[in-house]
Amino acid sequence: MSALAALRERLNRYGSAVEDPGVLPLALPPIDDRLPRGGLALGRLHRVAGADGDPAGAAATGFSARLLARLQRRGPVxxxxxxxxxxxxxLAALGLAPDRLILVRPRDETGVLAVVEEALRTRGFGAVLAEAARADLLAERRLQLACESHG
Known part of the structure; x- marks a missing residue:
């Protein structure tokens, strides 16, 4: 067994207490081939960040919108x-249907994290996205646990 296959097997043993929700392949073989199980694990926290030359984060926003568009069939986003x-x-041009999208605008990032944590603990969402540039490790851990609580 190759070192990469052994690492994938080891990573796959770590999971949550809920049933495995599966993966979302990116449909980009050079990337999917290097991800455990061939895509982004569902029911987990993932961070998307823009490049230094893109201060508005347009590329990260577009990438995220395309991912969410693929998950909207599971429930509202x-x-x-x-x-x-x-x-x-x-966002609609990127495939995110307006009738499947719920936009929430809290006053600050503390509010963003609180809303998202509650949403992650609520069944029925196809996906949840938080724009929070300054989330600390504790906040990210709370979000990861909320993701795992419902897959």
């Missing part, structure tokens, strides 16, 4: 951000 810079028609 919650996008939570303190900034008011999303343009719903552009």
């Amino acid at each position: 919650l996008w939570c951000a303190a900034a008011d810079d999303l343009y719903p028609p552009a």
